[in-house]
Structures are given as C-alpha cells and as structure tokens.
Amino acid sequence: MPQSSGSQKAARFPAWLLICASLTAIAPLSIDMYLPSFPALAADMRVDIGQIQLTLGTFLVGLALGQAFYGPISDRFGRKPPLYVGLGLYALAAAGCAMARSAESLMLWRFLQALGGCAGMVMARAVIRDRLEAHESARAFSSMMLVMGLAPILAPILGGAILSASGWRAIFWLLTLAGLLILALVHFRMEESLPRERAAPLHPGAIVASYTGLLRDREFLGYSLSAGFGQAGMFAYISGSPFVLIELHGIDPSHYGFVFGANALGLIGMSQLNARLVHGRTLDSVLRRAVLAPCAAGLMLAAAALAGVLVLPVLLAGFFVFIGSLGCITPNxxxxxxxxxxHRAGTASALMGTLQFSLGTVAGAAVSLWHDGTALPLAVVMAACGMGAVALRAWACAGSSARAAA
Structure with missing residues (x-):
C-alpha cells in the first residue's frame, strides 16, 4: 500500500523525492545543456547544422520508445534494478557522445543515452505512486517540478559556459559524471519502494494483458493524454518559438534565453501554487480549471495569427500562460x-511517458513540417493541444465517475 507517514509529510523534499527529481531532470539536462553547442558540433564534424539537429530528434525518439520497456521489468524486479541498467547505459552512452567523431555516431550514442536516461523518468513516477496516495502524489509531483523546472533554465547557461571554457565534448563528460553520481545516490540512498508481494509476473502474455488493460482504462488513458496534450503544446513551443521570436519579431538570440527562462519560472511558480490548491479540493476540480488556461491561450494565439495581429506582447503572454499552466496540469x-x-505502477508510468513523449514528438514535427514563414503553424498546433487537454480531461472524468458508480 502507498505510504503516507508523518515523516514524509513533514519533509517537503525528503531524500527519496530529491533523487526522483534528479532522475526526472536527466532528460531536460541532456536536451538543453548541449543546445548552445550546435554550431560548434556542426563545424567540428563538418556537416550541416540540420544533421546536428537530428541528434536531438533521435534522443526524443529514444525517450518515447525506451520507457515502454522499463515498466514491466520494474513491476517484476523492483524500481532499483532497472535504474542500475538504465543509468549505467546512460553514463556509457554519454561518454560515447563525448568521443564521437561523426554526426552519425553521435546520433547513435544519443539514442542509446535516451534509452538509458528514460529509466529514471519511469521509476520516479512509479516510486511516488508506490509511496503516496493521490493527493500526496500531486503535491510530490509539484514539489519535484521545482527541482526539474530549474533544468531548462540553468542547463543552456551551464552548457554555454562549458562550451566556451572547454569545448562541446566537456558537456557530455559532465553528463557522464552526472549519470554516475545519480547512480551512486540510487544505490546508497534510495530504498526499494516495491514490496515483494506486489511483484508482477514477467512473461509476454502478462505484459500484453497489462498494457491492454491500461489502454482500455478510460480514467488512466484520459488523464495521461490530457497531460500529454499540454506537454505536446510545450514541445511545439520549444520547436517553433526560436523562429517566431528571433526571426519574425527580432528578439536578439542572446535574449531568447530570458524568454525561455521566464516561462520556465512561470511553470515552477504554478507548480508550487498547485501544491496549495489541492489542499481541501479534489484533484480533478483543480485540473478542470487549469486545462482551460492553455486552451484559452492557444485559441488567442491562433485567432491573433489568423487575423494578422499577433504582436509580440500577445505572443509572450500566450506563451507564458500556456507553459505556466502545465505546473498545475502535469502533477494533478x-x-x-x-x-x-x-498493482502495475511501473507499467502505467512507462505507458504514460511513452504516450506523452509521442504526442510531444508529433506536435514538434507538425510545427516544423508546416513551416510557412509565419507564426500560424505554432499558434494552431498549440491551440489544438490546449483543446485536446480539455477534451481528454472531461473524457477521463466521465470514466472516473463510471468507475466509482460500478
């Protein structure tokens, strides 16, 4: 049974939750820290920068696909053994990235790095579910976002400083060290959270049945996809905002990081507010209101783009509201x-992550493929994601009500 001891409630950031936050922060660190090195990588490997951008795409594909494999394994053997394998692979692949001599080898190592790193994302969610009930889980996810939300703010700054001081290879050596450090923390400071009596069988029939059951569970699928559509809007923003802000609206590239950081701070602030909002309220009632924000922001951006009046203040306000609202949506x-x-928290966490990153990859690709030299593709994709979050929340709530009535 999930635990809710007084000691856990007393500490806002118990050691195990900080470790979970570091496990989840691996992905944004691995993505954002090496972004400033794209030009240097292209020059060093004598390729077009587009080929270097593909290394980011292969990393995202690895994150989306890899999570599905760790869930059933963790439900059978516990949360720590998959972390040993995943973090070991992550550190090895990061070292491979540091020694890569071609864009093709860097793509391969980045894919393997993602396959290893995504174990942390799956296990972090599963450990929280093992230890805590729903309301406490929402507060734990909110607290965890305070730590992981700093990653996209600090990572590009740190990556740029390392690039200037030691070159792009030093960035991946630092990620290697980070993977080994987190592995040591998991081994020495994290207790196994899955009781032996809850271990699930590991054979193809049971795995297929578990995933099939989750896909038929309207409550699980709806809430997972509601958060997924919100995060897909963020992926669209990450993909399209550099062009829209820098090329269309003339923001200096050196100032783009301030916009990115301001929106990340909005997400952190809302996640901390969410920890207070869920006191005395149902999680769904908070979520019902929260999903309206990205929907309204996306529709405002799309309407302004269609009308040709998408000026910079409107754009910045829309981005801030959309990204900030995820601080309430994702935890709840x-x-x-x-x-x-x-009974299958690892498998459920894995499927949730796979669905959400797949949606994010599709949204980012849609913005790129629909590129027409305007802000319309980004605005429309964000609007569609906002509406999807609202619709799937309502669908999930109906499934939850049906479950309660059964």
Missing part, C-alpha cells in the same frame, strides 16, 4: 492517472 493529471494503478 499524473496523480489521477496513477490513482488506481498501484
């Missing part, structure tokens, strides 16, 4: 999706 939707999945 994640907690609600996992509420009744304690």
């Amino acid at each position: 939707a994640s907690a609600l999706a996992l509420t009744h999945q304690g």
Whole structure:
C-alpha cells in the first residue's frame, strides 16, 4: 500500500523525492545543456547544422520508445534494478557522445543515452505512486517540478559556459559524471519502494494483458493524454518559438534565453501554487480549471495569427500562460492517472511517458513540417493541444465517475 507517514509529510523534499527529481531532470539536462553547442558540433564534424539537429530528434525518439520497456521489468524486479541498467547505459552512452567523431555516431550514442536516461523518468513516477496516495502524489509531483523546472533554465547557461571554457565534448563528460553520481545516490540512498508481494509476473502474455488493460482504462488513458496534450503544446513551443521570436519579431538570440527562462519560472511558480490548491479540493476540480488556461491561450494565439495581429506582447503572454499552466496540469493529471494503478505502477508510468513523449514528438514535427514563414503553424498546433487537454480531461472524468458508480 502507498505510504503516507508523518515523516514524509513533514519533509517537503525528503531524500527519496530529491533523487526522483534528479532522475526526472536527466532528460531536460541532456536536451538543453548541449543546445548552445550546435554550431560548434556542426563545424567540428563538418556537416550541416540540420544533421546536428537530428541528434536531438533521435534522443526524443529514444525517450518515447525506451520507457515502454522499463515498466514491466520494474513491476517484476523492483524500481532499483532497472535504474542500475538504465543509468549505467546512460553514463556509457554519454561518454560515447563525448568521443564521437561523426554526426552519425553521435546520433547513435544519443539514442542509446535516451534509452538509458528514460529509466529514471519511469521509476520516479512509479516510486511516488508506490509511496503516496493521490493527493500526496500531486503535491510530490509539484514539489519535484521545482527541482526539474530549474533544468531548462540553468542547463543552456551551464552548457554555454562549458562550451566556451572547454569545448562541446566537456558537456557530455559532465553528463557522464552526472549519470554516475545519480547512480551512486540510487544505490546508497534510495530504498526499494516495491514490496515483494506486489511483484508482477514477467512473461509476454502478462505484459500484453497489462498494457491492454491500461489502454482500455478510460480514467488512466484520459488523464495521461490530457497531460500529454499540454506537454505536446510545450514541445511545439520549444520547436517553433526560436523562429517566431528571433526571426519574425527580432528578439536578439542572446535574449531568447530570458524568454525561455521566464516561462520556465512561470511553470515552477504554478507548480508550487498547485501544491496549495489541492489542499481541501479534489484533484480533478483543480485540473478542470487549469486545462482551460492553455486552451484559452492557444485559441488567442491562433485567432491573433489568423487575423494578422499577433504582436509580440500577445505572443509572450500566450506563451507564458500556456507553459505556466502545465505546473498545475502535469502533477494533478499524473496523480489521477496513477490513482488506481498501484498493482502495475511501473507499467502505467512507462505507458504514460511513452504516450506523452509521442504526442510531444508529433506536435514538434507538425510545427516544423508546416513551416510557412509565419507564426500560424505554432499558434494552431498549440491551440489544438490546449483543446485536446480539455477534451481528454472531461473524457477521463466521465470514466472516473463510471468507475466509482460500478
């Protein structure tokens, strides 16, 4: 049964939650820290920068695909053994990236790095579900976002400083060291959270049945996809905002990081507010209001783009509201999706991550493929994601009500 001891409630950031936050922060660190090195990588490997950008795409594909494999394994053997394998692979692949001599080899090592790193994302959610009930899980996810939300703010700054001082290879050596350090923390400071009596069988029939059951679970699927559509809007923003802000609106590239950081701070602030909002309220009631924000922001951006009046203040306001609202949406939707999945928390966490990163990859690709020299593709994709978050939340809530009535 999930634990809710007084000692856990007393500490806002117990050691195990900080380790979970570091496990989840691996992905944004691995993505954002090497972004400033794209020109240097292209020059060093004598390729077009587009080929270097593909190394980011292969990393995202690895994150989306890799999570599905760790869930059933963790439900059988516990949360720590998959972390040993995943973090070991992550550190090895990061070292491979540091020694890569071609764009093709860098793509391969980045894919393997993602396959290893995504174990941390799956296990972090599963450990929280193992230890805490739904409301406490939502507060834990909110607290964890304070730590992981700093990653996209600090990582590009740190990466740029390392690039200037020691070159791009030093960035990957630092990621290698980070992977080994987190592996040591997991081994020495993290207790196994899955009781032996809850270990699930590991054979193809049971795995297929578990994933099939999750895909038929309206409550799990709806809340997972509601958060997924919100995060897909963020992926669209990450993909399209550099062109829209720098090329269309003339923001200096050196100032783009301030916009990126301001929106990340908005997400952190809302995640901390969410920890207070869920006191005395149902998680779904908070989520119901929160999903309206990205929907309204996306529709405002799309309407302004269609009308040709998408000026910079409107654009910045829309981005801030959309990204900031995820601080309420992601923790609550994640907690609600996992509420009744304690018997297969690892598998549920894995499927949730796979679905959400797949949606994010599709949204980012849609913005890139629809590129027409205007802000319209970005605005429309963000609007569609906002509306999707609202619709899937309502669908999930109906499934939750049906479950309660059964």
